[in-house]
Amino acid sequence: MSELETNSIHIGKDYNKTNAVVSPIFQSSTYLASDNLDEYIIAASETKYPEFYQRHGNPTNSQVAAILASLEKTEDALVLATGMAAISTAILAVVRAGDHIIAQRSHYSGTALFFKEFLTDYDVQVSYVDQTDNEAFLEALKPNTKLFYIETPSNPNLDITDLAFIGRIGKERGIITMVDNTFSSPINQTPAEFGIDVIIHSATKYLGGHSDLTAGAICGSKEFVQKAWRRSLVLGASLSPFDSWLLLRGLKTLSLRVKQINENAQQLAEWLQKSNHIKSVCYVGLTTHPQHELAKKQMKGFTGMLCVEVAGKTEDQQYNNAQIILKNLKIFANAASLGGVESLIVHPASMWGGHHSSQQKKEAGINRGLLRISVGIEHINDLIQDFTQALKKI
Numbered sequence: 001m002s003e004l005e006t007n008s009i010h011i012g013k014d015y016n017k018t019n020a021v022v023s024p025i026f027q028s029s030t031y032l033a034s035d036n037l038d039e040y041i042i043a044a045s046e047t048k049y050p051e052f053y054q055r056h057g058n059p060t061n062s063q064v065a066a067i068l069a070s071l072e073k074t075e076d077a078l079v080l081a082t083g084m085a086a087i088s089t090a091i092l093a094v095v096r097a098g099d100h101i102i103a104q105r106s107h108y109s110g111t112a113l114f115f116k117e118f119l120t121d122y123d124v125q126v127s128y129v130d131q132t133d134n135e136a137f138l139e140a141l142k143p144n145t146k147l148f149y150i151e152t153p154s155n156p157n158l159d160i161t162d163l164a165f166i167g168r169i170g171k172e173r174g175i176i177t178m179v180d181n182t183f184s185s186p187i188n189q190t191p192a193e194f195g196i197d198v199i200i201h202s203a204t205k206y207l208g209g210h211s212d213l214t215a216g217a218i219c220g221s222k223e224f225v226q227k228a229w230r231r232s233l234v235l236g237a238s239l240s241p242f243d244s245w246l247l248l249r250g251l252k253t254l255s256l257r258v259k260q261i262n263e264n265a266q267q268l269a270e271w272l273q274k275s276n277h278i279k280s281v282c283y284v285g286l287t288t289h290p291q292h293e294l295a296k297k298q299m300k301g302f303t304g305m306l307c308v309e310v311a312g313k314t315e316d317q318q319y320n321n322a323q324i325i326l327k328n329l330k331i332f333a334n335a336a337s338l339g340g341v342e343s344l345i346v347h348p349a350s351m352w353g354g355h356h357s358s359q360q361k362k363e364a365g366i367n368r369g370l371l372r373i374s375v376g377i378e379h380i381n382d383l384i385q386d387f388t389q390a391l392k393k394i
C-alpha cells in the first residue's frame with residue numbers, strides 16, 4: 001500500500017484478529033495474561049502493547065496509530081485522549097527544568113496556557129517569536145534551547161511558519177522540532193517531508209471529522225514515540241476504546257472530506273472578499289494572503305479555516321456587526337472547535353476573553369470584529385446563501 005487514500009482505510013488491519021471486516025470496539029480495560037511469564041513481561045513492558053491494559057494500549061489505538069504514522073510519513077505514532085494530552089505529553093518528553101523552548105507569538109489557546117501557566121511553574125523558559133520571520137527563531141536561540149515548537153497555519157490568524165527552515169536549523173543544531181499540524185491535516189501538509197521531527201494533532205478536528213470525539217496524536221520516530229508513551233503511562237490520558245473506534249471510522253473518509261472542505265473554503269473566501277460588509281478575508285489560498293507563496297511551497301491544499309474582519313467605522317461597530325452575523329447565520333453553528341463535516345463559526349475575542357488579557361489578545365492579532373470560520377462539506381451554494389441572508393441584516 002502506498003497512496004494515502006488506500007492507507008487510511010487498510011493500514012493496521014492485522015490488529016483486528018477477528019473475522020469481522022470492520023474492527024470491533026475492544027471495550028475492555030484489561031486482557032488475559034499469558035501463562036508464560038516471559039511473554040507476560042513483554043506484554044507488561046513493550047511500548048503500546050495492544051492487549052495488556054488500556055492505559056498501555058488497545059488494538060484499535062494501535063490500528064489508528066499505524067494509519068496516522070503512514071499519513072504523516074513518520075516511523076510511529078501514539079494516540080491519546082485529547083489534542084492537549086498529545087501536546088503536553090510530547091513536550092514533557094523533551095524538556096526538563098532549566099531548559100528553553102522557542103515558540104510562536106500565536107498558538108492554540110490551550111498550548112499558550114500550557115507554556116505560560118504550567119511550564120513556567122516547572123522552570124522551563126519559553127521565548128515567543130514572530131513566526132513569519134525566520135531570523136527571529138535564530139535570534140531567540142540560547143545554549144539551553146531544547147525545542148522549536150511551531151504551529152502552521154496558526155490559530156486563528158493563519159500565519160505560516162517556514163517548515164523547511166525550521167526543519168533545517170533544528171537538524172543543524174540538534175534541537176528537536178515539533179509542529180501542531182491540526183489545521184492542515186496530513187492531506188494538506190506533511191511536515192516530516194521538511195525535516196520536522198514530531199507532528200502533533202488534535203484528532204478531535206479533521207482526523208475524527210464529525211465533531212463527536214476527542215483525541216490527540218503524536219507522530220515521530222520509534223524512539224520518540226517510546227519516550228512519549230512512557231510519559232503517557234504516568235500522565236494517564238489514554239484514548240478510550242469507543243473514541244478510538246470513532247476515529248478509525250472517521251479516518252476512512254479523511255481525504256474525501258478534506259478535499260471538499262478545501263474547495264468550499266476557497267470559494268467562500270473568494271465570495272466573502274467581494275462583500276462590502278467584510279473588511280478583509282484571511283485565507284491561505286487567496287493570493288492576497290501575505291504568505292501565499294510560502295504556503296504553496298509547503299501545502300498541498302489550503303484547509304477549511306478562514307478568518308474575516310467584519311466592516312465597521314469603529315471597533316465597537318465591527319463588534320456589533322459581527323454579532324448580527326453570528327445571530328443570523330442558520331447553517332454555520334456558533335460553536336468552538338473545527339474540522340467537522342458541519343460548518344462552524346466563532347468569535348475568537350469572546351472565546352478567549354476569560355483566559356487572556358486584552359494585551360495578549362492584541363499581541364495575538366485578535367480584533368473584536370474578527371470571526372473564525374471552519375468550512376464543512378455542505379453544498380457551497382447553501383453556504384454562500386446563508387452568508388448572503390445574514391449579511392443583509394447589517
Ligand SMILES: *Cc1c(COP(=O)(O)O)cnc(C)c1O
Pocket residue numbers: 082083084085108110155180182183201202203204205214215216337
Ligand atoms: C483543538 C486544538 C488543540 C487541542 O485539542 P483538544 O483535542 O481540544 O485537546 C490543539 N491545537 C489546535 C491547533 C487545535 O485546534
